[in-house]
Amino acid sequence: MVEIANQIYKNGLTPGKSGNISIKIPCNINYKIVISPSGVSLKNINLENVIVIDNEGNKLEGHGKPSSEMNMHLEIYKKRREVSGIVHTHSPYATGFSFSGEKIPHLEGFGKIIKPYLNEINYATPGSKELAKIASNGLEKEDILILKNHGVLAIGTNIDEAVLLAEFIENSAKTSFIAHSLTHEPIPAHLKHSR
Ligand SMILES: [Zn+2]
Numbered sequence: 239m240v241e242i243a244n245q246i247y248k249n250g251l252t253p254g255k256s257g258n259i260s261i262k263i264p265c266n267i268n269y270k271i272v273i274s275p276s277g278v279s280l281k282n283i284n285l286e287n288v289i290v291i292d293n294e295g296n297k298l299e300g301h302g303k304p305s306s307e308m309n310m311h312l313e314i315y316k317k318r319r320e321v322s323g324i325v326h327t328h329s330p331y332a333t334g335f336s337f338s339g340e341k342i343p344h345l346e347g348f349g350k351i352i353k354p355y356l357n358e359i360n361y362a363t364p365g366s367k368e369l370a371k372i373a374s375n376g377l378e379k380e381d382i383l384i385l386k387n388h389g390v391l392a393i394g395t396n397i398d399e400a401v402l403l404a405e406f407i408e409n410s411a412k413t414s415f416i417a418h419s420l421t422h423e424p425i426p427a428h429l430k431h432s433r
Pocket residue numbers: 256257326327328364388389
């Protein structure tokens with residue numbers, strides 16, 4: 239968890255104090271969640287400041303407060319029982335797309351998403367219960383979600399899968415942006431969101 243948090247910060251996926259991650263740990267018939275703390279850059283996550291919560295969000299271990307997006311993580315684990323890792327990023331290119339009307343195209347030869355459709359949800363205030371609800375609904379059938387005017391949410395049966403998906407989307411967005419800048423060709427209309 240610590241290593242992954244530090245790495246995604248280094249890779250530029252979670253600038254400043256943005257972003258949060260969690261890992262589900264099976265525990266008897268239930269599970270616990272290790273989650274990044276609120277107000278701490280993922281650069282500075284260490285064994286002392288990670289937070290452990292139960293599946294209702296009650297704090298079990300750790301000193302600070304859990305991530306302000308804790309409810310979003312809790313709701314996703316409730317809806318998708320097979321998920322064991324969640325990564326939320328504000329990676330610049332994918333987030334840039336989220337602030338535009340453009341959709342990140344699925345690029346050929348650029349790896350593969352099992353479910354290639356990129357779902358996007360409307361804007362809701364970060365940290366709100368509303369965001370937790372619409373984000374978990376948006377991930378019912380998808381493993382990656384664009385949060386309008388906000389960032390990216392990726393899930394996996396383990397945390398590595400979620401990280402790879404978040405990296406994949408950021409790279410797809412970056413490559414699309416560069417291709418678009420070089421060719422000056424508009425992104426094909428069928429890839430745009432309806433407005
Ligand atoms: Zn965020």
